[in-house]
Amino acid sequence: MNIQDKDKFFEEFNNGLHRLGRFTLIAGIIILMAVPFAFGVIVGVMPDMPAFLKGWINVAVVYFPVSVVEFLVYAPMLGAGGSYLAFITGNVTNMKIPCAMNARDIAKTEVGTPENEIVSTISVAVSAIVTTLVILIGVIMLVPLQPVLSAPVLQPAFNNVVPALFGALGLKYFAKSPQIAVIPLALMCLLCIFVPSMISQTSILMIPSGGLALAIGFILFKKGKL
Amino acid sequence: MSNYLETVNCLPFYLIVAAVLIFVVAMCVVFLVKSYKAGIALGMDPKDLKKVMTSSATFTLLPSISILLGVIALSGTLGVPLSWLRLSVIGSLQYELNVAEIAATAFGLSGLRIDEMTMSAFVTIALVMTAGILGGLFCSIFFLKKYLGKLSSKPKKTETGEKKPSFGDHATTAMFVGLCAAYIGSYVGRIAPGEYHDIMPLFTAFVAAIVMAVFEFLIQKKDMKVLENFSLAASMLVAMAAAVVFQLIL
Known part of the structure; x- marks a missing residue:
């Protein structure tokens, strides 16, 4: 395939993914919203609407901005197919993003190329399927498995999955571009030491941190130092 | 109380959740197959694509087990089926626990406490948990195409046809x-x-x-x-x- 054919093929493929993605997400929202009502029909009670609205507003105030930011930051990393899948299957930060980055590293694809989009989509899809299967097997084995996994002695391991992830990934990415990393890392450390309430707000912290890293990266790039 | 837990763990609830998850997995399979085929058509090495799949699968195993632990943690108050659904689709333990707590207090409970739960509280909490985190989905439906389209200014080619670093x-x-x-x-x-x-x-x-x-x-x-x-x-x-x-x- 020459470059023009390739571009055309990929554009059609991408448009197809957008159509399919939109359709399945709309269907997904309807199905998901129907579940609580289906539960209600089975047991003969319906959700309490005033309580729902009150709760939903409280939740939306916190989580809607977070989801918009997550969308803006992660969509470019995941590409079209990867985004549609990641936003419905969840665990974007802790799983889908690192998984897609890891896959790109392995396949050595370049950002912005069709190959990269394909690798991201494949990786997010496989990740989502594996998660669903693991949880399915887990739910089936839940009764016999529960004593082992919830053994108090193992709790520190599972309480610290996310730190383990970011320790390993941090090393990889900080080593890749130490010039970009130094300032955001130092600032985030200082901020969390002097304003302890920020510690529990990592989803908000990543906005200034990511923005700062981007700005530093851009300046270094313009100066030809990357 | 045991009556509440029995009800939220009843077989029909499991079947509903299983049906939803089949839909989501089917969606992933369709995207996977389409992308794989497109990759082959674009001349990518099937070995590379398989490597991506294997590494993504191995990479996912560990965090998945931690999600499973989340299911166990949530199931004590919300039952296994709802916890299973929430953590398989969109949710993460931290979000779900926060949201369930907010929803429980909005319903008038003192918090997400098993000794205060009723079926009416349960379905209301389930609805808040579902509706509260659809933001990413709506953004994707309405803005993803435009947003990605704007970002992907095609890499400029130099005269030799090589890509200029961007x-x-x-x-x-x-x-x-x-x-x-x-x-x-x-x-x-x-x-x-x-x-x-x-x-x-x-x-x-x-x-x-x-x-x-x-x-x-x-x-x-x-x-x-x-x-x-x-x-x-x-x-x-x-x-x-x-x-x-x-x-x-x-």
Whole structure:
């Protein structure tokens, strides 16, 4: 395939993914919203609407901005197919993003190329399927498995999955571009030491941190130092 | 009370959840097959694509088990089916627990407490949990195409047909550096005494980083590329085991 054919093929493929993605997400929202009502029909009670609205507003105030930011930051990393899948299957930060980055590293694809989009989509899809299967097997084995996994002695391991992830990934990415990393890392450390309430707000912290890293990266790039 | 837990763990609830999950898995399979075929058509090496699949699967196993633990944690108050659904679709334990707590108080309970739960509270909480985190889905439906279209200014080609380096490559790395910095910063902040004091996250992250450094050394300097697939999962596993040992010593 020459470059023009390739571009055309990929554009059609991408448009197809957008159509399919939109359709399945709309269907997904309807199905998901129907579940609580289906539960209600089975047991003969319906959700309490005033309580729902009150709760939903409280939740939306916190989580809607977070989801918009997550969308803006992660969509470019995941590409079209990867985004549609990641936003419905969840665990974007802790799983889908690192998984897609890891896959790109392995396949050595370049950002912005069709190959990269394909690798991201494949990786997010496989990740989502594996998660669903693991949880399915887990739910089936839940009764016999529960004593082992919830053994108090193992709790520190599972309480610290996310730190383990970011320790390993941090090393990889900080080593890749130490010039970009130094300032955001130092600032985030200082901020969390002097304003302890920020510690529990990592989803908000990543906005200034990511923005700062981007700005530093851009300046270094313009100066030809990357 | 046992009546409440029996009801929220009843067979029809499991069947409803299974049906929803089949839909989601089917969606993933369709995207996977389409992308795989497109990759082959574009001349990508099937070996590379398989490698991507294997590494994504191995990479996902460990965090998936932690999600399973989340299901166990949530199922004590919300039953297995709803917890299973919430954590398989969109949710993460931290979000779901927060949202369930907010919804429970909006319903008039003192919190997400098993001794106060009723079926009416349960379906209301389930609805809030579902509706509260659809933001990402709506953004994707309405804006994804436009947003990605705007971002993907095609890489400029030089006269020789080679790609001119663009900032796009570095932008993703930079964003990810920022993301890691925010997390690591929060672990460093936890060292200070106070409400959030906990040295385990930083300790675990530190061990993971050291193990990863060893892997990177072997991969880059000793040319042991085969380790690439396992470096992340193995670093995490060693760090998590270290966390268990460290806690025992403490």
